[in-house]
Amino acid sequence: MNKSKYIWYLFVVIGVVISCKKPYNPAIVSSDNHYLVVEGVINSGNDSTIINLSRTVKLSESVSTQLMTNYTVVVEAEQGNSYTLQSEGNGTYDIGPMHLDASKKYRLHITTPEGKQYVSDYVEVKQTPSIDSIGFIPKSNYLQIYANTHDATNNTRYYRWDYSETWRFHTKFQSSFIVDGGAVRIRRADESIYYCYASDKSSNIVLGSSEKLTQDVIFQTPINTIASNSEKMELRYSILLKQYALTKDGYQFWENMKKNTEQLGSIFDAQPTQLQGNIHNVSDLTEPVIGYVSVTNVQSKRIYINKGQLPNDWIEKYPYDCGMADSAFFSHPKTGYNDVLYYIIQGGGIPIDAIYGPFGLLGYTYSSQGCADCTIRGKVKKPAFWIDN
Structure with missing residues (x-):
């Protein structure tokens, strides 16, 4: 192919590629409405039920969320008992173990201070099987944490997990002295700020399904990944995993939520979809309400990971540039x-x-404080659940 033909061919290819792209100009919806957001699970077993209520805000507003207080939140059985949750402030409502009848259906009933009513659909109680095990696999530059579970009755099929993680770490430098009353003196043992504990909660949506399998088995489903140079891996790390059984509708809601929040950004990712939860405004079914209320017993399991269980060449990176x-x-x-x-x-x-x-x-x-005082990023007091190795 001579040079002129090659250039002509190149222009044709570029023209075809450009012609395949169509501009997308979504309509910008301006709304002053603050839609209700309901987060939580009705716990049918031996644990407390915790429901968090908030409202959406516009991007232009200075606050990231609005927490709802002075609401009335009730768990109602279909043709049966009701259980009123207590407000703890900051939009949190809870109640101790209710030991719900698995043969009945339940819903959440929310009343605003103005008398507006919101209810979720009555849903069946799903029995969550136990977590078989939590494991981890060191990869080239990260740690993969996974979970295994199964249901011998083949009745679960749809699963969701969330977790809280805690780790022990230390500062770059250990301070042996403290400023007290305008003077420097030796630091007592109970004034140490070298070792601390920090915690975080999962922000990603973790789902699993055995719908297409003969047996209801979940094997090594990824739960969390941690960079090999993360401070979490410095000394000792713990993860508390919680497992929830979902209905098929509940699974589809969380799957759509995951697609809309975590899997957007390229032409190969899933496209945004309308979230259809199971919570409604009684007097206005057209009002969007964000959330899906499930009813299940929650299963949990905790593991610890020590520095010695990880590759020797994994060196944590301190989050600050430090010097003395x-x-x-x-x-x-x-x-x-x-x-x-x-x-x-x-x-x-x-x-x-x-x-x-x-x-x-x-x-x-x-x-500096960031290099010698761990309390700016954690707490010296050991958590009540923490077990030293």
């Missing part, structure tokens, strides 16, 4: 203040170690 400086009791020629007073007592630096000379104490090494 020296401070002395000698006065600055310009300010008249000594380094200890200027950089530590008044400046907020964290004293690390003492500096001694031939005639006694000269000053201290010091660093």
